[in-house]
Amino acid sequence: MDIQVADTLLGSLIDGRYRIRGRVARGGMATVYTATDERLERTVALKIIHPTQAPDARARLAGFVERFTDEAKTIARLTHPNVVAVYDQGVHNGLPYLVMEYVRGRTLREILIERRRLNPGEALAILDQMLAAIAAAHRAGLVHRDVKPENVLVAEAPSGGAGNLIDSVVKVADFGLARAVEASADEENGGQLMATVAYVAPELVTEGRADPRSDVYSAGIVLFEMLTGRVPYDGDRPVDVAWQHVDRDVPPPSKFVPGLPSVLDDLVTRSTRRDPGERPTDAGALLTEVQGARDDLGNASVNTAVLRQVAQPTMVVSSVQTTDRPSWARLPDQKAAAPAAAPQQPRRRRAAEPADTPPLPERLKAMWQVVMSDRRGRTAVAAAIVVLGLVAALGGWWFGVGRYTVAPELVNMSKAAAEEQAARGGFTITWGDPRHDENIERDVVLSQDPPTSERILKGGTITLVLSLGPERYQVPDVVGKTFDLAQLDLENAQLKVTKGADRYDNNLPAGTVIAVDPAVGTEVKPGDEITVFVSKGRAPITVPNLIGKSVAEARNILAGLNLVARESYVDSDQPKDQVLRQEPADGAGVERGAEVKIDVSKGPPAVIVQRVIGMPCPQAKAALEAQGLTVRVDFNPNGTVAYQQPGENSEVPPATEIAIGCF
Incomplete structure (x- = not known):
């Protein structure tokens, strides 16, 4: 099992005031x-x-902290309900930090990951509040420079309705942070662009400058992503994505989501013009256009409602209702108000038809008799009957059978093969929403409508659904978070959470996650079970320092602390039975009865004494000393060795004294 350890800031106290509880x-x-x-x-x-x-x-760090402090002061002056408030700032271990309002909610990025895209009403409601916050910054002379979904926090709706984004409270964070970092990078690296390439304005790429219209461009890209579920440009390298903003116009959202109102296309197009001069001047100007668009969409809904209200069923109104009108609304009395009757004009009469014209049926009957009395007339009638019969038969065949064919077999084909097969048959392909399948690999056709061999119009449309392959998710990184936050993250990833046995940990405070099984980053299926292990804090017994002590002394010390020594003997040039290493290290916390591993020296390896008998005494002395032994010469130091003690091939410890007798 892979154990992840969180960073050392968790549980620490910053500036004697802020106790870090978890990583967000x-x-x-x-x-x-x-x-x-x-x-x-x-x-x-x-x-x-x-x-x-x-x-x-150090000199550059001082300048960086000064710029960071200036930006923090500017941000702190922004008092707006849609701006994440800044309470404090400082430096910890040489690294600047900001203390900000804690917003209980999710980032817009997390919402888009979950829902992919938003409906127009939700997208405009979120953008409205975003622009209100950015407009407040622009009025204060501050440019955000890094507008993106990660910096937009969406708090729960006051109404508490699940998924009610229109009523949610939106707050924008990180005003000026990119500028503070970029200014220091400029001095160190000779110019460095701090931005997110998916949302960067063209002028930031080409000239490295930003003004309120740069934030307008980034807000337009965020609106595009909320409506379509994707950003307009992609590439293998960030620099390739950045230059697409310079070289290409952002496409209208309706290109990817057919049926979107044109007013949304206009908003995206206006705010993402490559020339800054053609965009709204700042976030406030774009906010006015967004509010107008919301009114337009709202009026369309109202007009529909009015039409429905006007289209009431026809009703008969009693004459009593007329006489019950108020006096100011009554019609004048008809008898009293009517003028003297004018003499009636005789109505015009249609010209009388000749009295001898027979009725229409009799006239048609007479015509039929004339036609049938002539041979050519009878032939013409017969031919007409035959032609009409053929037309009826052909028409019936065409509408009943002839214009149809059977749908081809496209299931289990790759996307490219299915398109090629359909094109050969003259069919048009449309794509339904793809879905995951445990057995069918990605981009292979899962189903088709109409099914194989069913009737379809020649040149008709076949709807295909592609497989997304087996549904897999990576275990999110929850190490260092509290158990409640970790459980929420894992359940949002469609995983089941099981709490494992709590463990002592020297680095993490009690209640924070120290490990998960399977490990962070492992691919798992929806519904898989993830075991979460939580810290109980530091263990109660502190391991002492045993290195350099004898093994017997180490045993006694550990026994006195109710700990168990587990010994391993290793080769070493240190004295025999001396403790060389230990695990856990001294100062670590462990539980009662825990094992402490110690490596104990076997002592220096033995030396095999070589034969020096018969050698000149000075030569023998040098040879033995070369083996790490000490030599005592008896009798004549310039003579020849007659005996040695210990004798040849004896195993002795290093530095053992060898006596040689020379005569």
């Missing part, structure tokens, strides 16, 4: 934690810049 998210520039303000006893969000974003040199 990690972005490209900073990590966001939940923390408790122990002075005011409230939950806050603490965002700390990554070490990779802060310059290393």
Whole structure:
């Protein structure tokens, strides 16, 4: 099982005031934690810049902190209900941080991952509040520079309705943060663009400058994504995506979602013009257009309702209702108001038909008799009957059989093969919503309508549904979060949560996740069970330092702490029975009865004494000393060795004294 360990900030106290409780998210520039303000006893969000974003040199770091502080002061002056409030700022271990309002909700990115795209009413409602926040910043002379779904927080609707995004409260975060980081990067690297390429304005790519119209462009891209479930450009490298903003016009959303109102296409097109001069001047100007679009969509709904209301059933109105009108609304009395009757004009009469004209049926009968009395007339009638019969037969065949064929077999084909087969038969292909299948690989046809061999008009349309392959999700990174937050993240990923046995941990506070099984990043099926292991905090017994002590002493110390020594003897040049290593290390917390592994020295390896008898005494002395032994010479030091003690091939410890007798 793979155990992930959270970063060391979890559980730490920042600036003597903010106790970090859990990690919420990690972005490209900073990590966001939940923390408790122990002075005011409230939950806050603490965002700390990554070490990779802060310059290393001290002089540059001082400049970075100064710019970061200036941006933080500017943000703190923004008082708007749609702006995430900034409460405090500071530096921890050389890394700047911001203390902000904690918003209980989700980012717009998380909502789009869950729902893919939003309906027009929801998209405009969220954009309305986004632009209200950005407009407040523009009025204060501040440009956001990094408008994207990750920086848009959507709090629960006041009404509490599930999925009610129209009534949700939207807040925008990270005003000016990109500018503070980018300014320091400019000094260190000679210019560096801090932006998210999927939403970056063209002028930021080509000239590195940004003004309120740059935020307008990014807001237009966010609207495009909310409506279509995708961003307009994609590429293998970020630089390729960035330059597409420069070289191409953003397509209308209705190209990807047919049936969207044209007013939404107009909003996206106006806000994402490549020339900044053709966009709305700032977020406030775009907000006015968005509110107009919302009114237009709302009026369309009202007009429909009015038409339905006007289309009432016809009713007979009694004459009593007329006489019950108020006096000011009554018609004048007809008898009293009527003028003297004018002499009636005689009505014009139609010219009388000749009295001798026979009725129409008799005239038709006479014509039939004339036609049938002539041979050519009878032939013409017979031919007409035959022609009419043929026309009827052909028409019946065509409408009943002739214009139809059978649908081809396209199921289990790849997308390309199905398109080619349908084109050969003259059919048009439309695509239904794809779905996951455990047995059919991705981009293979799962089903078709009409089914194989059923009747279909020649040149008709066949609807195909492609497989998305087996439905798999990666286990999200919940290590370091509280159990409640981890459970919510895992259940949102359609996974079942089981709580494993709590464990002691030296680095994580009690109640935070220390590991999951399967490990973070493992691909699993919806409904798979994930076991979550939670920290009980630091273990109660502290492991002592045993290195350098004898094995007997180490045993006694561990026994006194109710710990168990597990010994392993290893080769070493250290004295025999001396403790060389231990695990866990000294200072670690463990439970009662836990094992402590110690590596114990076997002592230096034995030396095999070589034969020196018959050698000149000085040569023998040098040879033995070369083996790490000490030598005592008896009698004549310039003579020849007659004996040695210990004798040849004896195994002795290093530095053992060898006596040699020379004569």
